[in-house]
Amino acid sequence: MKYSANGLYVEEYRKCINCGELVYDEGLFFTDEDGTRIGPFSSAWDMEWYKGREARQNAKGPVLIKDWRSETQS
Amino acid sequence: MNLVDMNIVDRRLKSIAEEMGIVLMKTSYSTIFNEGRDFTCGVADESCELLASADFQPAQVGGMPLVVSSIIKEIPLSEMDEGDVMIHNDPFRGGMHTPEHTLIKPVFFEGEFFGFSVAIGHIAEVGGMVPGGFPGEATEVYQEGLRVPPVKIQARGKDVEPVWKIMLANHRTPRQNHGDIRALISAVNRGESRILELIKEYGPERYREICTDLKDYAERRMRAEITSIPDGVYSFEDFMEDDGVTDQAYKIAVDVYVSQDKIVADFSRTDNQSLGPINAVLSVAWSATYNAILHLTDPQIPRNSGAFRPIKIVAPPGKLVNADFPAAEVGGNTETHIRICHTVVGALAQAIPERAFAPDGGTHSNFLFGATDERTGNYAVCYDFTGAGWGGRPVADGHNATNCINGNSRMNPVEVFETRFPWRFESLGLIPGSGGDGEYRGGLGVNKVLTCLSDDMEVSFMSDRQKIAPWGIGGGGEGQNGSVLIRRKSTPDFVTACEDSNKTSASKFNRIGFRKGDQISISSPGGGGYGDPQERSSEQRAKDRDEGWV
Numbered sequence: 001m002k003y004s005a006n007g008l009y010v011e012e013y014r015k016c017i018n019c020g021e022l023v024y025d026e027g028l029f030f031t032d033e034d035g036t037r038i039g040p041f042s043s044a045w046d047m048e049w050y051k052g053r054e055a056r057q058n059a060k061g062p063v064l065i066k067d068w069r070s071e072t073q074s
Numbered sequence: 075m076n077l078v079d080m081n082i083v084d085r086r087l088k089s090i091a092e093e094m095g096i097v098l099m100k101t102s103y104s105t106i107f108n109e110g111r112d113f114t115c116g117v118a119d120e121s122c123e124l125l126a127s128a129d130f131q132p133a134q135v136g137g138m139p140l141v142v143s144s145i146i147k148e149i150p151l152s153e154m155d156e157g158d159v160m161i162h163n164d165p166f167r168g169g170m171h172t173p174e175h176t177l178i179k180p181v182f183f184e185g186e187f188f189g190f191s192v193a194i195g196h197i198a199e200v201g202g203m204v205p206g207g208f209p210g211e212a213t214e215v216y217q218e219g220l221r222v223p224p225v226k227i228q229a230r231g232k233d234v235e236p237v238w239k240i241m242l243a244n245h246r247t248p249r250q251n252h253g254d255i256r257a258l259i260s261a262v263n264r265g266e267s268r269i270l271e272l273i274k275e276y277g278p279e280r281y282r283e284i285c286t287d288l289k290d291y292a293e294r295r296m297r298a299e300i301t302s303i304p305d306g307v308y309s310f311e312d313f314m315e316d317d318g319v320t321d322q323a324y325k326i327a328v329d330v331y332v333s334q335d336k337i338v339a340d341f342s343r344t345d346n347q348s349l350g351p352i353n354a355v356l357s358v359a360w361s362a363t364y365n366a367i368l369h370l371t372d373p374q375i376p377r378n379s380g381a382f383r384p385i386k387i388v389a390p391p392g393k394l395v396n397a398d399f400p401a402a403e404v405g406g407n408t409e410t411h412i413r414i415c416h417t418v419v420g421a422l423a424q425a426i427p428e429r430a431f432a433p434d435g436g437t438h439s440n441f442l443f444g445a446t447d448e449r450t451g452n453y454a455v456c457y458d459f460t461g462a463g464w465g466g467r468p469v470a471d472g473h474n475a476t477n478c479i480n481g482n483s484r485m486n487p488v489e490v491f492e493t494r495f496p497w498r499f500e501s502l503g504l505i506p507g508s509g510g511d512g513e514y515r516g517g518l519g520v521n522k523v524l525t526c527l528s529d530d531m532e533v534s535f536m537s538d539r540q541k542i543a544p545w546g547i548g549g550g551g552e553g554q555n556g557s558v559l560i561r562r563k564s565t566p567d568f569v570t571a572c573e574d575s576n577k578t579s580a581s582k583f584n585r586i587g588f589r590k591g592d593q594i595s596i597s598s599p600g601g602g603g604y605g606d607p608q609e610r611s612s613e614q615r616a617k618d619r620d621e622g623w624v
Contacts, residue, residue: 020396062305065333
């Protein structure tokens, strides 16, 4: 979330591009192979899940899921 | 962990939430509260986690932690005092939809902060482009009513008058809304006093320990339930049939990943957000997913934030399940919630068919109107809904005429409705044969026909399931679609809103004028059937016929 300098209104509703939660701080980003900055993410788990889309689609059998609890924003 | 103390505190917290709801119901002015019970009350701890909620509105339970934490992001604890009450309805800052107002009151025991008393209620009139707050043709949130960011409505027990004045100046029914907001405040006040009694009884430290145990216990119970579901990826899709503005259907797609004791519900394949007002916001996606999983797991698991910890929801921005500001969104919480919830059930039905059930009618048939009541001279606004058929289950037929899966609300009694509003009931009854066939039949929808008794009546509608029927499960048949039809006093036939008023959608429309003698016929859909119809016994079929269910 980006608030105005006077704090009276919202300038940008900023969300994690994976889980969709509002991001109140800068958030996390990564740079892809083309040099594009991708984000924001609310946690390392979200970043990993986002990066793993293709691998999951091609996976045969169940997908092992890492725990997200210690990584999500409070 | 002392299981006895933990269970007692769990039940006490739940009864506190129930008592808050009863206070709210008995002191409110609008029928949406005192008859419909479209509210939820709960208790949150100091980290904004839900400790307990009452069995009122499932639509509001799963999103409660998100909406409470979003308030704290904007009004930090350091700025809260004893006696403060905060109000908030902004769907793009953690709220559910514009009419849903969340009130929270911090609980301080001997100066120390212990959490919040929380009441969330659907205010029936919030301004915007139609009376009743459900503009079926809205294309941006500004048209759907006044957005209230997290602000104090009471500070140290006294009204913050400018907030009241701004809000009530933007509502069509300020007297009713004033009464309803006071009722919400009464609810959080009652919650605060009961929580304080509980803390005093157990002592601050012990109370905290028990609450921590309670959440951890709920988490363990939910993890054990998830572990019993076979690992895998289960996918399902369903549709909203249109958005009120265009004739386009919108897909809701979910991939549910079950891995050991965790679930990820990933909605990335869902269609992008709509132009019209069927968009869900994030708290709706959360509530709907939790709602589905709570329906499929042991109902004895305490419904607190601990039970939600093993569930992760992926709802990327800009999708129908997490629309971006300033999208129109009022139908997301009532209509799209149902579809999201049953899409998750449909996915997990592949893994645990013995626990799954067919979908309900999938719409609340939200009927909104405003008019001058000649009997009183007052301008009356109402948000009314109609129960639908529920889906067949592995052990029984679906319920008839029951508010859909996110509602748990009640229909207005005829006598109350006719007393409060300028309409006359011509008929009200179940629709035989509207439930889907199956080993266990879907429940029946409802038809009601009303005659208008005012010359300045304006009717709006927000529903779905008029084109795409509720599906069956395990070979069960589809439920029957619903409808909304209009008959003018001077014409013999009922017609759709498209035919009567050139509307794009027959299920979602704004402000159609009615005069005395005009009629509306509202039919809610039936539920889907469960299991192969061949498995339904001949005795049961004879009973269905003899008792008029089909």
